Amino acid sequence: MDPDDEVCLCFRVSLRKIRTFLAVQNPPVASLISECLSAGTGCMWCVPFLKHLHAQHMRGEMPDLKVSPEQYAQSRLKYHQTDERDAEMLRKASGSEAEMPPESLSTKKPPDRAGG
Numbered sequence: 001m002d003p004d005d006e007v008c009l010c011f012r013v014s015l016r017k018i019r020t021f022l023a024v025q026n027p028p029v030a031s032l033i034s035e036c037l038s039a040g041t042g043c044m045w046c047v048p049f050l051k052h053l054h055a056q057h058m059r060g061e062m063p064d065l066k067v068s069p070e071q072y073a074q075s076r077l078k079y080h081q082t083d084e085r086d087a088e089m090l091r092k093a094s095g096s097e098a099e100m101p102p103e104s105l106s107t108k109k110p111p112d113r114a115g116g
């Protein structure tokens with residue numbers, strides 16, 4: 001991604017804004033990135049990606065996503081249609097399989113267990 005590409009598409013928060021927020025605020029937990037123009041508080045699509053950016057920042061790396069903005073937006077559209085994340089997209093964007101715990105890949109709701 002380029003710095004001007006948007007990571008949180010709901011609130012149009014660019015990678016550059018998130019990088020600046022991380023550098024200036026140095027938030028101890030990824031969820032505090034929501035204070036950066038409400039990133040991650042809309043459809044929640046970008047949350048695993050925000051976590052990845054935060055993890056990179058904590059390791060002293062330049063936060064980045066290894067995915068084109070077109071692929072990223074396309075994958076988000078699919079997420080809205082199916083309510084499931086494309087695990088491959090997360091792996092590709094992070095450049096690492098190990099970093100994304102399996103539970104962060106799935107947003108599928110657990111089956112209802114009403115009754116018995």
Ligand code: FES
Nearest residue numbers: 008009010042043
């Ligand atoms: S893309 Fe960030 S909350 Fe929807």
